[in-house]
Amino acid sequence: MIPYRVSQVRRLGPARLTAGLDQHRRLDLNTHYTVHDQLPGQTVDSLIAMAEEVDLRGRGGAAFPFARKLRAVASRARDSETVVLVNAAEGEPASMKDKMLLTRVPHLVLEGALLAASAINARQVVVAVAAGDLAEASMTAAVAERGLSGCVRVAGIPERFIAGEGGALVRAVNGASGVPPGRKTRSSESGVDGLPTLLSNAETFAQLAVLAELGPEEYASVGTVQEPGTVLLTVGGSVASPSVVEVTPGVPLAAVLDLCQATVGDGVLLGGYHGKWMAGADSYGAIVSRRGAAEAGGELGAGIVVPLDGDTCPLGETARVAAYLAAQSSGQCGPCRLGLPDLARAFAEVEDGAPDGPDLVRAAAAAVRGRGACFHPDGSARFVLSALDAFADDVEEHRVHGGCGRPVLDVLPLPITDESDARLVVDWTRCQGHGLCAHLVPELVKLDHHGYPVFMDSGIPSWLRGEAQKAVEMCPALALRIGEK
Structure with missing residues (x-):
């Protein structure tokens, strides 16, 4: 039986990151090597060349070119020790892909991290994961299976929405409070223990391992010219089969929704709680890729897909998450400390049918965008503002009638905490x-x-x-x- 906290795995296209999971609950080291090849070492130049050839991007949401990160750390490796930091914190409640990777195919993530660590002669690999999670136990076991406890550290950190922000993650791993540092510091210059650090998402390192195994030509044989390979999506919300789905960029989002037996009513959230709402009709015309999502008015981000059926109030669902995002800030800057609560209150006015509610939301969003110590205010504002457009008919119905007559069924996942x-x-x-x-x-x-x-x-x-x-x-x-x- 697959653990209940780990989503089922489905595929639209070839199984690469999810290879073997149709037969095995978890790939231990021996099973891993029956599914994947043992990888020879690579020079940093060859890794950079491969990553550039397929334009490998980070899979944590920002889609930053991996080759640029690798080159930045490698340029400092001649004068300093370096560290590889795997970001598997995944504080986003609607995402399960990194937890799935660490729980079920931990050695694939380790292969990619160790490959990069060998290329830049890093002194240590650190895997940061939510403390107490099943993924932490699985990765700890994987490190023990390889006998690497001395050079690979699994760091359990408190699970918060902003825990995966780069600066916050580095601080948490270094034993400080896991909040953004307030000023931009590149991890490639100063990260774990103050050393140049190659920091990327867990899926990114798994993709690096697949790229090294297949080679650039075969890796790019699926997907689109601009976005080759495969991508992991977490599909939840109003679906019969919540799943982590491995897909090839270029497939219709409708195919993903149908695979998971989704019921799409008012809209689909794409990209998570820093992403965007799309109207239901628009979502069925969208293509799964960064470019395709943008052209349809969405945001692929970290690959989160949450459809809403017609039984729950979309404005109430959005208001719940807006309040959660306000409470999840670190309280270090004005836009988070004061602006996000204002934004949440303004959207609650929209839910209550206040005639000036949308104007209050837009004013509150304008007050936080571009002014925060991290991206949390901007992402939160984008999420809330997109609801005004995607659910324009519901906004008008709430204004005229004081509500839509539907309950709030808590379809959007939020953590249960004291x-x-x-x-x-x-x-x-x-x-x-x-x-x-x-x-x-x-x-x-x-x-x-x-x-x-x-x-x-x-x-x-x-x-x-x-x-x-x-x-x-x-x-x-x-x-x-x-x-x-």
């Missing part, structure tokens, strides 16, 4: 509208036009626990407490 349950609760029989709470924790509380508090419908982030407790203690009417929803 932190999300703790929130500010008011006793309305005591509250006298002093407004002090809004001054103490403006990230969580706003005042309505009567001067009474309006609360964020999300948990209290860890970085705001102290301020929230202070607001409770200083409430003049003793009306405020920390409780559960």
Whole structure:
């Protein structure tokens, strides 16, 4: 039986990253070498040449050219020790592809990382993964199977949405708080232990291993000219068969949705919670590739596909995630600390049917875009703004009727944590509208036009626990407490 936390694997095209998984629950080292060849060592120049020939891009969402990262670290290897860092943190709740790789084909990821480490003479490979996850146990076992415990380290880090951001990941691996550093520092210059670090996503290293095994010509025999090879998609939401699907770029998104028996009503989320909503009709005309998604108005990102059926309210689903994204910020800069809560509150106004709701959302999004210490504000704004366009008819229905009559069924996946349950609760029989709470924790509380508090419908982030407790203690009417929803 495949563990319940790992999505089933499906394919549209050849099995490369998922080879052998139709017969085996997990490929241990011996089984791995019955499916894949043992790879000879490569020089850094040959690895760079292969990666450039097929334009291998990072699969974590940003699609940065892997050859450029490899060349940047290699140029510093002559004067410094280096490290290879595999980003398998995958804090995005809607994604399962990296967890699947580490759980079921860990040696494929290791092969790619070790290949790169040998080429740049790295002193260590670090695999960063959510602490306590099944993927951590599988990768730890894979390292032991190879007898590499001295040179490969599996680093379990706290699972948060922003944990996979490059700077946050490096900080977490180095033992600091896993939040973005606030200023741009290239990992190729200073990463793990302050050393030049080759940092890329788990799927990227698995793709590198497949590329080295097949060679550029065979690797590029499938896919498109611009985007050869295969790509992993996590397909969830309103589907009968949630799956990680290996596909060749160029196939219709409709084929992927049909394979997973999706029910598409209002729309499809492409690219995850930093991606974009697409209207249902538009999604069936989209092509699976970075270019194809962009041409259809979407964003392929890290390969997340979440369709919504017609039974759940799409505005309510979006509002849930907007509140979650606001709570997941590190609270280090104004756009995250104040702007994202404002954005979430503004979209809640849209859900409630406020006539000026869309204008409030656009104003809140404009206040955060391009101003954050990391990409979290920009990605969150993109996700929320796309809902206004994709669900324009629903926005109008909520404005006219105060709602669409459909419940919010929690189709979009969010983590279940104790932190999300703790929130500010008011006793309305005591509250006298002093407004002090809004001054103490403006990230969580706003005042309505009567001067009474309006609360964020999300948990209290860890970085705001102290301020929230202070607001409770200083409430003049003793009306405020920390409780559960």
